[in-house]
Amino acid sequence: MELDKMDENDWKYHGEGNKSLVVSNVQHARVLRLLKYSTEDAENSHKTTEQAFRHIQNIVDYSQNVMKPLLGEKFIHNGEAVKLPLDFVRQLSLKVQQERPESRCDKVMDTFSGCALCLPNLTQLSSCCCCREHRPPLCIEIKPKCGFLPSSRHVTKEIKNQVCRFCMHQHFKLAHGKWKRLSRYCPLDLFSGNKQRMSLAIKHLIEEPQNNFKIFKGGECIYSCKDDADVLQDLDELAQHLRPYFLPSGSLMNGHQSSKVVLNELIQVIVSALLSSWDPRKTHLSEGRVRCEASLLHRDLLRNTNHCLPKDCVLDKILGTQMLDNLDIEGLNPLFKRVEQHLQDFPKERSSLQIDGPYTHSFLEKIQKCPTEDDGSIEYAVGKVHQYRVAMTAKDCSIMITIATCGEEDGLDQSLEIQPSKPRFTYSVSILDLDPKPYESIPHQSRLDSKIVNHYLRSTLPNNQELTNQSVFLGWDREGEDCTLVFHPV
Numbered sequence: 001m002e003l004d005k006m007d008e009n010d011w012k013y014h015g016e017g018n019k020s021l022v023v024s025n026v027q028h029a030r031v032l033r034l035l036k037y038s039t040e041d042a043e044n045s046h047k048t049t050e051q052a053f054r055h056i057q058n059i060v061d062y063s064q065n066v067m068k069p070l071l072g073e074k075f076i077h078n079g080e081a082v083k084l085p086l087d088f089v090r091q092l093s094l095k096v097q098q099e100r101p102e103s104r105c106d107k108v109m110d111t112f113s114g115c116a117l118c119l120p121n122l123t124q125l126s127s128c129c130c131c132r133e134h135r136p137p138l139c140i141e142i143k144p145k146c147g148f149l150p151s152s153r154h155v156t157k158e159i160k161n162q163v164c165r166f167c168m169h170q171h172f173k174l175a176h177g178k179w180k181r182l183s184r185y186c187p188l189d190l191f192s193g194n195k196q197r198m199s200l201a202i203k204h205l206i207e208e209p210q211n212n213f214k215i216f217k218g219g220e221c222i223y224s225c226k227d228d229a230d231v232l233q234d235l236d237e238l239a240q241h242l243r244p245y246f247l248p249s250g251s252l253m254n255g256h257q258s259s260k261v262v263l264n265e266l267i268q269v270i271v272s273a274l275l276s277s278w279d280p281r282k283t284h285l286s287e288g289r290v291r292c293e294a295s296l297l298h299r300d301l302l303r304n305t306n307h308c309l310p311k312d313c314v315l316d317k318i319l320g321t322q323m324l325d326n327l328d329i330e331g332l333n334p335l336f337k338r339v340e341q342h343l344q345d346f347p348k349e350r351s352s353l354q355i356d357g358p359y360t361h362s363f364l365e366k367i368q369k370c371p372t373e374d375d376g377s378i379e380y381a382v383g384k385v386h387q388y389r390v391a392m393t394a395k396d397c398s399i400m401i402t403i404a405t406c407g408e409e410d411g412l413d414q415s416l417e418i419q420p421s422k423p424r425f426t427y428s429v430s431i432l433d434l435d436p437k438p439y440e441s442i443p444h445q446s447r448l449d450s451k452i453v454n455h456y457l458r459s460t461l462p463n464n465q466e467l468t469n470q471s472v473f474l475g476w477d478r479e480g481e482d483c484t485l486v487f488h489p490v
């Protein structure tokens with residue numbers, strides 16, 4: 001990328017989240033991730049070039065020195081902080097504006113600093129030369145969220161040991177208008193390691209993707225949550241896109257039947273990619289922490305299955321890192337206050353305690369060498385706060401599974417052979433959105449936790465009206481449901 005010859009016509013809108021907007025290059029498999037600011041205080045809060053560059057470099061350091069050792073080398077792609085010509089950034093901002101979803105327009109792209117993060121475009125396979133078939137790669141993006149129930153003795157509300165945060169949060173989001181329908185996805189099903197539960201979790205993601213599920217074909221997003229949340233997802237249209245990948249070319253199957261087959265095949269491929277690992281060992285998950293009472297799975301299936309993830313598969317790595325939060329926000333809060341008090345008394349120690357970074361090897365050491373028992377020290381409190389922030393990153397990251405079909409003769413390192421008669425896929429699995437979560441956000445986390453739990457208790461118990469209504473609407477059979485997709489025209 002020649003930074004002095006940047007042309008906005010070489011880039012197009014790719015996607016965005018709460019904090020950044022992403023554009024992709026039309027020729028090369030690269031993206032630029034630019035910061036966003038809230039429109040209310042864009043004038044005041046924008047950073048100077050040096051501050052913005054430092055901020056982005058911090059993200060790179062954190063991803064490389066902290067998250068990569070925890071999540072595994074193979075899943076993480078280092079980005080590079082770059083300084084772009086301001087003219088280019090301003091033109092780019094004008095160009096992408098009309099593509100942006102309305103729901104994200106409460107923030108504006110940073111056109112002041114000229115800084116961005118340059119990353120490989122993970123929706124495209126980097127070494128696709130082994131694939132002689134010329135179908136564009138497919139990429140499935142999953143934001144899995146928190147995959148376990150807390151077991152901390154500091155938890156004061158019993159419901160937190162029974163219903164997972166995602167399922168409780170759904171009710172809060174619905175009440176506050178963030179979404180119009182409840183998602184039936186439960187992260188504990190996805191992280192269970194049980195193929196049947198995982199398939200169901202993915203089925204629920206497809207059915208109601210919200211911001212947890214997207215599909216790209218040849219780098220273009222072909223399936224995601226629409227801004228017009230009233231519209232139900234068109235699964236037949238999705239299946240049309242996927243048919244060439246999952247149904248033999250001569251197949252006579254048509255209509256709903258073929259959509260069902262195609263989507264079930266897709267689900268199987270996703271499950272296999274999520275569980276793939278070279279390590280034959282398993283991580284056994286403690287029963288009490290992987291069963292969510294709000295999951296719609298048949299109770300027997302929840303009770304009578306083994307819960308284990310192949311060691312070092314992407315889900316195992318993410319879950320292990322999420323579990324660094326072992327005190328829960330309720331147990332962390334007093335430690336955060338201890339750190340706050342200490343910083344008031346000794347403000348100069350902020351830097352040696354690495355409260356705002358730098359995210360070096362010694363930051364990782366503070367996490368890894370944190371004492372297991374509270375000895376009353378500031379080191380323990382800081383170690384737990386750092387661990388919690390790292391766990392928060394892992395609870396908010398996304399998984400990208402990029403797959404391409406390949407011919408019989410292709411020699412592949414990573415190939416998924418689902419069934420010998422079916423097409424083979426080469427794939428790559430990556431993790432993205434590994435930004436450090438600010439130290440200052442901990443009090444907000446604590447308030448949000450109480451709001452979510454209290455809202456859930458108020459709104460859902462003792463009757464579960466919202467869920468029941470939705471099941472009727474979509475025609476799902478809640479109790480006896482298996483993992484096959486059922487299509488009911490509405």
Ligand SMILES: O=P(O)(O)O[C@@H]1[C@@H](OP(=O)(O)O)[C@H](OP(=O)(O)O)[C@H](O)[C@H](OP(=O)(O)O)[C@H]1OP(=O)(O)O
Nearest residue numbers: 017018019145169211392393395396435437441448
């Ligand atoms: O708090 P949560 O669980 O709602 O997570 C936030 C996400 O909401 P979600 O529930 O996934 O829709 C939220 O996602 P959306 O903006 O809702 O797509 C962000 O990822 C936010 O992170 P950040 O503050 O931008 O770094 C996330 O905030 P953090 O808690 O990770 O800081």
Ligand SMILES: Nc1ncnc2c1ncn2[C@@H]1O[C@H](COP(=O)(O)OP(=O)(O)OP(=O)(O)O)[C@@H](O)[C@H]1O
Nearest residue numbers: 015016017018019020022031119120121122123433
């Ligand atoms: N390296 C990449 N390759 C391809 N697509 C990417 C890449 N990085 C980000 N994206 C796309 O851009 C979207 C927004 O990026 P990202 O999740 O990093 O933004 P964010 O603002 O940090 O999100 P959040 O709301 O979680 O804070 C992603 O959901 C993904 O679809």
